[in-house]
Amino acid sequence: MSSFLGKRLRIGIAIPSTNTSTQPEMDEMRPLDVTNHIARIVTEDSSLAHKEGVLKVIEDLRRATPDAVRALRHCNLGAIIVALSPDGSWRGHHAHEALRQELHGISGGVRTIMSADAILAALQTLGNIRRIGLISPYLEPSHESVSRFFTDNGIDVVAAYGLGGRTLSNISDVTFADLRDATVAVNHPEAEAIVQVGTNVPMAEFAHMAEIWIGKPILSNNAVLYWHALRSSGIFDPIPRRGLLCADGC
Template sequence: MTDRLGWRRKFGVIAPSTNTIVQPEFDAMRVPGVTSHYGRILIRDGRIADDEGMQNLLVQIRAAMDDCVEGIMTMEPDYMVMGMSAETFWDGVEGNRQFVQQIKDLSGGLGVATGAEACERALNLFGAKRIAVITPYTPIGDENVAKFFTELGFDVAQVKGLSCPTAVSIAHVSEQTLRESLLEVDDADVDAIVQCGTNLCMTELADEAERWLGKPVIAINAATWWMALRDNGIEDRIHGYGSLLREH
């Protein structure tokens, strides 16, 4: 029998309990016949104002991952989607590979969309070589993001970390702050700008920013959703969330 609403695909999405942006942004980008079903990783201490806090956040995520995936698997998903990004960049390319393998092992071999790999695919599609990055992280998070992209051969011109004090407060970053950050990291030699952090509200602003910057602005939630759709043979074009979903 085919699911009446998810008749094309049912996505299992892993997200932190503190995240209030990724679910509504994914929902806004829905296409007919594709549904998202969330497992939440319990974050008891969301303080991330310093590097120790960022490390502690990852410890909590890793400790709860098995239970989260087990819960998602009870609704029999077709594919797994990461609704958080820091873990997918941590320890560079090899760290992302190991993380994907972990989710595949826990899910019985399902495909996995991660923010890190989605951004890699998008940058290669756009032919970008020199990039700038915006994150909500502290320096240790920024270092891991830069490590990931540098190992792939991209020239990382700048990483602007917003050092948000808590995991919840990432969702409070204003549009004005994000606009100013985009302008700050932009340069004539930068081919594309990447935004990390699934709890930053960026998909619609990225679509707008591409018009006034004249270059790709890759919002991680849009890129991850794009990867999930395309990996599953779903070619629907979606307007309002950046050229990646609109044109590719």
């Protein structure tokens, strides 16, 4: 490891080429002497208007992700974040685990951080939370698929809301009011936490603010991914403006 930049940790981040939210949100979380190194998962800005289109997008990303991970393997990294929300989770736990193992091998054995694992770790850290409200970037027909990984792992999705993204790049075109409405919609009395999936949804800063008036944890996808990469690498610095999960070095 270099004694100059990235002395504590170098993190690789594989991001879809249509994504404009993950890099700035994760750069804002970077502790002293930790560096971020970006590779793009090249994909078309395809339609998400129908479930078939969403499934095609996932397949396209699935095929392109290994090349992005491979491009990072010579950076002497401590962890690689694969910044995809659905990753393997739409096909259940076994498909997700197979994909994670494949990418781990392609990376040359570098720890591979994926959304599903990071969110489950966060829910466990916050007190073994088992009931959530779920915010997704997609249209309503995709709710069942988005929820599948959670239900397969014993997490009850008590409410779900889609932000209505119609293309991959369009997912980031949300307003403060959109995020507020989504949070209110899934703030079911039985929900112990709110989970937002979709790495192109710029929700990290909003989630931190909304926790104050909701009174329960709100996990934004990008913040949780980066938190898990740091904590699993032995870095426990508090991360300001990223919510309860990141505030006290847990």
